[in-house]
Amino acid sequence: MTDALSFEDARRELEQIVAKLESGQASLEEAVALWERGELLYRTCVGRLDAAHGKIEELGKRVDEARP
Amino acid sequence: MKVEPLLYGDRKVYTVSAFNHGVASWVAKLPSLWIEGEVTEFRRQPGWQSVFFTLKDPQDGACLPVSMPRGRFDGLRLDLTDGMTVHVLGRPEVYEARGVFRLRALSIEPLGLGAILAGLERLKRKLAAEGLFAPERKRPLPVLPRRIGLLTGNEAAAKRDFVTAVQGRFPAANLLVAQTYVQGQAAPAAIATTLEALAREPCVDVIVLTRGGGSFEDLLPFSDERVVRAVAGSSVPIVSAVGHEQDTPLCDHAADVRASTPTAAARFVVPDERELRERLDTARAALARSAATTVERARSSLVRDWERLSRAPALLVERKRAGLEGLAGRLQALSPKNTLARGYAIVRMDNGIVRSSAELAVGKRVEVELAEGSFDGRVEETRP
Numbered sequence: 001m002t003d004a005l006s007f008e009d010a011r012r013e014l015e016q017i018v019a020k021l022e023s024g025q026a027s028l029e030e031a032v033a034l035w036e037r038g039e040l041l042y043r044t045c046v047g048r049l050d051a052a053h054g055k056i057e058e059l060g061k062r063v064d065e066a067r068p
Numbered sequence: 069m070k071v072e073p074l075l076y077g078d079r080k081v082y083t084v085s086a087f088n089h090g091v092a093s094w095v096a097k098l099p100s101l102w103i104e105g106e107v108t109e110f111r112r113q114p115g116w117q118s119v120f121f122t123l124k125d126p127q128d129g130a131c132l133p134v135s136m137p138r139g140r141f142d143g144l145r146l147d148l149t150d151g152m153t154v155h156v157l158g159r160p161e162v163y164e165a166r167g168v169f170r171l172r173a174l175s176i177e178p179l180g181l182g183a184i185l186a187g188l189e190r191l192k193r194k195l196a197a198e199g200l201f202a203p204e205r206k207r208p209l210p211v212l213p214r215r216i217g218l219l220t221g222n223e224a225a226a227k228r229d230f231v232t233a234v235q236g237r238f239p240a241a242n243l244l245v246a247q248t249y250v251q252g253q254a255a256p257a258a259i260a261t262t263l264e265a266l267a268r269e270p271c272v273d274v275i276v277l278t279r280g281g282g283s284f285e286d287l288l289p290f291s292d293e294r295v296v297r298a299v300a301g302s303s304v305p306i307v308s309a310v311g312h313e314q315d316t317p318l319c320d321h322a323a324d325v326r327a328s329t330p331t332a333a334a335r336f337v338v339p340d341e342r343e344l345r346e347r348l349d350t351a352r353a354a355l356a357r358s359a360a361t362t363v364e365r366a367r368s369s370l371v372r373d374w375e376r377l378s379r380a381p382a383l384l385v386e387r388k389r390a391g392l393e394g395l396a397g398r399l400q401a402l403s404p405k406n407t408l409a410r411g412y413a414i415v416r417m418d419n420g421i422v423r424s425s426a427e428l429a430v431g432k433r434v435e436v437e438l439a440e441g442s443f444d445g446r447v448e449e450t451r452p
Contacts, residue, residue: 008211011348018351021358028366035359042352048212049345054239056231059217059246059266 005041007048014041085164092162100159100174105132107152112138121148123156123171126293134158136173144176151253153179153187181284188291192318195293200300201321207305209325209336212344213273215242216337217266217304219259221250226280226330230309233334238341244269250279256292263295267304274305274337277319278330281312290317299323309333408439425450 005013017038020026026034071090073080082090105123108131112119119141123132134156148154158171179187195201216234220227227245234241246266249258259277266275277299279290289295290310299306300322308323309330320326327333400406404414414437415422422428432447 006214011211011351014348014351014355018354018358021355021362024358024362024365026362028362031359031362031366035355038355038359039352042348042355045348046345049240049341054235054241054243056243056245059244059262059269 005044007045010041010044010048014038014045017041084167088162088164088167092164095160095162095169098160100157103132103156103158103171104179105154105156107148107154108150110148110150112141123154126153133168133170134173135163135170136176140174141176146176146178148176148178149253153184155179155183184288188318191291191293191296192321195296195300195318195322200296205300206324209305209307210273211339212238213241213337214271215244215269215273217269217272217275218243218245218278219262219266219275220245220247220278221280222247223280226278226309229280230276230278230330230334233331234338237334238338238344240341241338242271244272250289251282251286252289255289256294259289259292260294260298263298263302263306267302272304274307275302276307276309276327276330276333276337277323278309278333279311280330281315287311287315287317290319295319296322307333307336405439408437411439413438425452 017034021031021034021038071082071086073082073086075081103123106126108122108124110119110121116138118135118137120133120135123134124130155177156171156173157175157177158173160169161172162169199205218227218230220230227247231243234243244266246262248262249255263275263277266272277290279287287310290308296318299308299319305324306322307325307327308317308320309327309332310317310319313328316326325336327336408414416435416437417427417432422434428434428447428450430447430449434445434447436443436445
């Protein structure tokens with residue numbers, strides 16, 4: 001559900017959800033749905049950070065130096 | 069020498085030699101002029117009487133062949149190389165043997181600093197007028213680029229500074245490094261091509277253009293029109309980090325973001341991971357708090373509703389009771405008891421109420437009801 005999202009889009013959506021919830025305009029059902037979506041987005045973002053491994057490549061040479 | 073045509077009937081016809089000579093002597097009347105251009109195809113051979121090169125217009129590639137007597141050239145003690153921008157004082161001439169138009173150079177001056185600066189200023193004004201430096205063209209950089217393109221020279225410092233700073237802030241950053249010429253005549257074309265190549269690579273979300281500090285001349289390729297146009301026209305946002313704080317090559321104006329040093333550039337292209345995680349955690353806490361607030365608000369509004377609901381029957385009884393009391397009051401007002409209390413009495417005879425003395429007869433028993441109690445009596449006399 002959030003796999004196709006870029007980190008940036010996920011974070012932006014998370015912030016929008018927080019803003020919407022903080023405005024207090026969401027109905028109860030909406031609030032619960034937004035909270036669930038927000039949690040998912042949060043886990044997506046943190047998951048991306050946890051999963052990322054830095055790589056330095058050279059254009060032309062393409063010697064991949066995967067780092068832990 | 070007068071040029072004489074051959075006559076074929078009415079038609080005047082010139083020999084090639086006569087024609088070339090005629091044009092040459094006409095061209096030779098043109099004055100000496102200063103011409104600015106880029107030196108290409110410079111040729112100098114020990115046996116030759118002259119040196120040759122081509123002056124190229126960097127704008128549109130227009131070419132002009134130039135020759136200069138060798139003795140005069142050597143006297144200038146110039147280290148002329150291809151790509152150098154020069155001013156040539158010369159006189160146009162036609163080389164009659166080959167019918168070639170060219171410039172006969174009398175003097176050559178490499179462009180001085182003042183002239184270079186004036187040229188840069190002209191170029192800057194031209195590109196600014198085209199809108200290449202307009203603030204509305206600047207694009208925002210991605211928060212977290214999937215991959216960072218780095219264009220750098222083969223000198224280690226700028227690359228090392230940038231990579232160290234990036235990894236310090238965000239260890240998981242992916243870098244694609246392209247090394248190319250950043251100095252010398254080949255640099256502008258090499259930089260422009262490499263920028264385009266980096267932008268075409270998959271997942272490259274931002275490109276950083278770096279070069280360590282250097283002399284004014286060293287940094288000139290980054291003010292070259294080709295490089296500036298490549299930066300402005302890039303499909304991927306570009307951070308320019310060329311030279312030191314005080315250097316502003318023209319590519320800085322065309323880039324989406326100007327960084328004063330490679331280390332500063334790293335701060336623009338990757339977030340600080342710790343800060344990013346903190347911000348995410350803050351957002352999550354706000355999320356939970358706001359959701360809880362909404363639920364709490366819904367719960368208390370529910371409680372209020374329930375209380376109103378449970379109070380409703382009692383309220384109904386109360387209202388009915390009040391209605392009933394009103395009724396009782398009105399009933400009381402109609403009761404004869406109140407009238408009796410004011411001193412009136414009811415007289416009954418044979419269980420009927422007596423309203424007229426005509427109904428009575430002397431000696432009849434009557435019952436008199438008072439506000440309090442009653443008594444019996446006998447009629448002694450009647451009056452109409």
